């Protein structure tokens with residue numbers, strides 16, 4: 001296997017880790033609090049010990065899966081602001097609380113655009129969890145019919161393939177029966193997940209994709225890129241979380257996804273080792289912070305110029321290209337197609353430019369919305385005077 005890296009700004013390795021407790025504001029969205037509260041929201045709910053905090057820590061905080069054994073039970077609502085190509089919030093709701101208790105403001109919890117992820121421990125008797133799921137869905141739908149409902153049938157790592165499918169079928173059937181009894185036309189999605197493999201990242205990818213209005217445009221761009229460059233499969237990854245936000249139309253098979261996702265880890269690890277010495281010096285303080293923080297994340301500063309290729313012994317080439325601070329394209333292609341390097345590079349630059357334009361349109365519409373809000377507030381206060 002051969003590995004090569006390049007970066008046009010002179011850094012040989014420009015991917016590196018950084019600590020970022022709140023994941024920080026971005027240039028892409030205005031960062032005043034009133035505005036951030038309207039980020040799309042992922043609500044994670046489920047019974048106690050079903051695995052909610054483990055999922056949040058593994059996906060968004062890079063906690064190794066086996067360290068979740070030592071997590072304490074969540075006592076109060078925990079919120080993460082995730083800053084990436086789109087900003088969103090993740091709310092971890094304590095398992096012992098019922099969200100429709102009068103102490104909670106249900107409008108605040110369920111009123112925002114986003115998804116409700118309900119986690120069911122598939123290793124346990126899930127009767128009680130199902131009853132809770134149905135109750136929450138029925139109530140939440142009446143508050144916000146736009147909410148997407150996602151059911152994670154979790155901890156499936158210890159289950160046989162047959163048992164997994166039986167469990168999924170059973171949970172699906174019972175849920176659809178409960179919804180039809182309540183005369184609601186909700187279409188929840190069901191995902192088999194575990195923090196011990198890539199399934200949890202794949203499930204989150206699907207959840208997030210549903211919340212991205214630009215998804216069809218991104219998919220079309222990826223389709224064109226693959227068709228014109230001889231690429232067999234391409235994923236557009238959010239590098240921090242390893243969630244893929246879009247892929248081309250070729251079916252996703254787990255092995256391809258895993259190898260592309262692992263490539264990001266390999267490049268991160270190698271670039272961490274070979275990070276320039278002066279960056280090490282700057283980051284000594286940061287390293288101490290990283291040890292204390294559970295919320296360290298991997299950032300691709302200056303990553304728009306990052307490129308890496310890995311050639312496997314079977315002739316397949318994995319290519320990674322940084323698209324912007326948050327996104328990287330990882331694709332699989334045959335060695336003979338990778339040989340047409342100029343064509344590939346040209347097409348990739350066109351792709352990158354198109355992505356920048358897609359997000360620029362979004363930034364401008366967000367900016368316009370913000371100006372409109374400010375104008376309305378100003379008008380209201382003038383009217384009061």
Ligand SMILES: Nc1nc2c(ncn2[C@@H]2O[C@H](COP(=O)(O)OP(=O)(O)OP(=O)(O)O)[C@@H](O)[C@H]2O)c(=O)[nH]1
Nearest residue numbers: 049050051052053054068069073074095155194195
């Ligand atoms: N085998 C297996 N165990 C898991 C998985 N995910 C989480 N766990 C374990 O499940 C236990 C409970 O996980 P938590 O994340 O604390 O559960 P929680 O739902 O946040 O619990 P509360 O905070 O009490 O609501 C921990 O021991 C985790 O290691 C998984 O995918 N597979």
